[in-house]
Amino acid sequence: MTPPPAIVFDPGVPDGTVLWRGDLRTNFRGSGAYACPVGYFAMGYKGTTRYLGDNLYETEVPGVAYRFKMSGTPPSIPCLADKYFPDGCISTFPAGFYNHTLHVELIKTGPITAGGVLTGKFAYWYGGQGSNVIGDYASYTWSGGGVVVQPILPTCKVSTSSIAVPLKDVSAHIFTGIGKTSSGQSFNITLLCSGGTTGPDTNIYVTLTDQTDPGNFSDTLRLTNDSTASGIGIQVLFGTTVIKYGPDSSAAGNKNQWKAGSYGQGTFHIPLTARYIQTAPAVKGGTANGRATFTMSYQ
Known part of the structure; x- marks a missing residue:
């Protein structure tokens, strides 16, 4: 046919x-x-x-x-x-x-x-x-x-493509063992969705990728190479779920891709939280920065 x-x-x-x-x-x-x-x-x-x-x-x-x-x-x-x-x-x-x-x-x-x-x-x-x-x-x-x-569905675009998340100063003394975490800092990925017809939604999926180590598929973001602290990493949470990192791809079913929700027309906020986590028995103080990209997939 x-x-x-x-x-x-x-x-x-x-x-x-x-x-x-x-x-x-x-x-x-x-x-x-x-x-x-x-x-x-x-x-x-x-x-x-x-x-x-x-x-x-x-x-x-x-x-x-x-x-x-x-x-x-x-x-x-x-x-x-x-x-x-x-x-x-x-x-x-x-x-x-x-x-x-x-x-x-x-x-x-x-x-x-x-x-x-x-x-x-x-x-x-x-x-x-x-x-x-x-x-x-x-x-x-x-x-x-x-x-x-x-x-004919709504299409979305990211409102701000670069998002800085200040994790503030954290005392090294709070890290008393592997897996110990700091308090979280909230931030949003904001999308502007339009077009289509009134009523239908589009499914919104996200993949976070570790830019320091793109092959990192764990739930802990590595510190950047210019960081001077050690023994810690960074986690990102969606609600109570700790997000795992995946390849930089928008393909459906991409490894560690996760669903942020469904939305039609208007402004859609994806609420996230970032925090430090202890990854080694000893923590050394200093600057502790991480860099990740987020790739959207509309399915």
Whole structure:
């Protein structure tokens, strides 16, 4: 099935709305076509992804489902008689299998916070006669790179790209053992979100990266090389959760990426707290600075 360049839609419509529909005209007839020469043939058809009930199959995009129905000639073949998948029938199939049209629909089933791409095989026929089972009699596949599903959602940008967090002076004497922490200093990452339609939100994810040691995937930020203190590091918390550091990437599922929330239009604050933590048995006083980047990912 050749997809359109993109399927663009308002994700704020009610659940059950058809977001897009398209038709695939098959071309099965010709020499060498499958046939059932004697008796009857049991045939079924369904989608390849998880079945959600009510004739719906999940897609790669949360909140969007497939629905399939066939039509064609001759109407005497029950499998071609306007039935939604999944279904099946028992019938005769003469040589030269008849053409039919597959109607593909995308249905809204829940909140849609991001788009995606539908690729590969999405539905098929299966069946058999007696012990002769055909697991994939005919299949339907997106051609090329698939179809882009593009909901009209708000987009966000960072209000301040560089944030200084003064941790203030801390007495070395408070660090009495590994894991001991100082009091925290609050700060925010602020986003300005706009566009899209009123109602739908976009999911906001963040990855913090240790700029002194980009391969550090622990929950403790290393001190910068020009720091003179030792035996301590810096932690960043989102609520009560200590954030682990990850690679500088906005890809979905990036290592140690975390969800900051969902938001629509307006100003969105991500509240964070920074604090020192003791990392060695002995702490040496001095300057103790850390540097991290934050990478946003809207999913």
